[in-house]
Amino acid sequence: MEYYDDIVKKRNSCRGFSDRKVEDSVLTELLKYYEEDESNLIDEIDTELKFYIGTVWDELKKSVGYNGFCIKAPAYMVIYSDVADHYLENAGYIAQGLTLRMTELGLAACWQTINDADEAKKALGEDTDKAVACVVAFGYRDPGNKEKPAGKKSLDEMTDGFKFGQDIDTDLFYNDLEDGLRAIAHAQSFQNLQPYRVIVDHDQIALVGLPDDMTSEADRLLNYGIVMFNFYVVMWAVRPDTPRWSFEPVTDRDLCLPADVTYVAKCKL
Ligand SMILES: Cc1cc2nc3c(=O)[nH]c(=O)nc-3n(C[C@H](O)[C@H](O)[C@H](O)COP(=O)(O)O)c2cc1C
Known part of the structure; x- marks a missing residue:
């Protein structure tokens, strides 16, 4: 079945991005997908999608990434969410839909663990009641990036x-x-x-x-x-x-x- 082979299986994390800017038209496409597709688990939980282009890494790395190491990328996608039962599963579900859409659009991405959600919100300069639920680094893969796909359970x-x-x-x-x-x-x-x-x-x-x-x-x-x-x-x-x-x-x-x-x-x- 093509969607599994062409998108899900093909998608693997990227930790070496090229400097190429993510075009506005691509961001618009992602936003359209988020707004128009029924890609959530719980309708009642209000979420917000935001993109940050090129300027937040210095601050974000203090609260995001494995062992304090935030992957440097031309863009970051953040899902903000109301805090309610299952809001993180819901946000993960939404963000996964977006990362697979990124694969379809020729982009590469890497989820970033959030070590301190409140600090991350400050680093992003946001004043919202919603919590930072997901952070995904994205952009175009550096052609010289030889990262191997991670082995998965059978x-x-x-x-x-x-x-x-x-x-x-x-x-x-x-x-x-x-x-x-x-x-x-x-x-x-x-x-x-x-x-x-x-x-x-x-x-x-x-x-x-x-x-x-x-x-x-x-x-x-x-x-x-x-x-x-x-x-x-x-x-x-x-x-x-x-x-x-x-x-x-x-x-x-x-x-x-x-x-x-x-x-x-x-x-x-
Ligand atoms: C919730 C979550 C947090 C993650 N945090 C990080 C991270 O902080 N840094 C990183 O390099 N990768 C991070 N990853 C990416 C995983 O390491 C990666 O998805 C996993 O090794 C499987 O590889 P694949 O994405 O290539 O299939 C995270 C993934 C998830 C789902």
């Missing part, structure tokens, strides 16, 4: 059948769902740790979080939003009636989750 490692820890019967499920599940296994995550798994059943998939001491609460929730978007967008391209993800608990069956594994969300098929 589909087998990422999926269980019916219950946690149970092997999946691939003949039963992979026909219809394979690209959607691959999009989950290929999703971006903090330090590429991919601390989650999917339990597949005939009528739904459930996303669960694995124990992980490295990933902060905020990045864990952003990870989930990214995964949910990847599945949604690939399935949507196959069957536009794909239902949305829901944070409602699973009450009609036992997923057999160990005590240290967290239920995140389900998507009816």
Whole structure:
């Protein structure tokens, strides 16, 4: 299926950008996508998208980036959000849609971890009640950048059948769902740790979080939003009636989750 192969699989993080300016027409295209596409998890949460071109790195690096190292890029995309239940999953979902649109537009990008959201807001010079939920560095990849794509968990490692820890019967499920599940296994995550798994059943998939001491609460929730978007967008391209993800608990069956594994969300098929 083209969307998975051409966009989701092709997208990999960029940490070496060229100086080429991101054209206004491209920013307009991204803004249009954000405003017109139904690319969120929770309609009630108000968000705002802003771009910062070329001037914020010096201040931003004090509160954003792995180990205090913010990737230098010609542009940054920031999602501001009202703070409500699941606002970070929602913001991660929205921002992932935008990063995949960037891939379609020939841009490269790299998510940046937020070490202090209040400091980041000050660094960006914003006076808003909304919180800084996501920061993504973007621009055009430096042609000399030889960064290799990060290795990802295999589909087998990422999926269980019916219950946690149970092997999946691939003949039963992979026909219809394979690209959607691959999009989950290929999703971006903090330090590429991919601390989650999917339990597949005939009528739904459930996303669960694995124990992980490295990933902060905020990045864990952003990870989930990214995964949910990847599945949604690939399935949507196959069957536009794909239902949305829901944070409602699973009450009609036992997923057999160990005590240290967290239920995140389900998507009816
Ligand atoms: C929530 C989140 C925070 C991240 N923070 C950073 C960061 O601060 N610096 C960085 O270089 N990469 C960061 N990344 C990028 C990941 O390291 C990258 O997505 C992962 O290694 C997988 O590689 P890929 O994006 O090429 O598939 C972050 C990714 C996510 C999802």
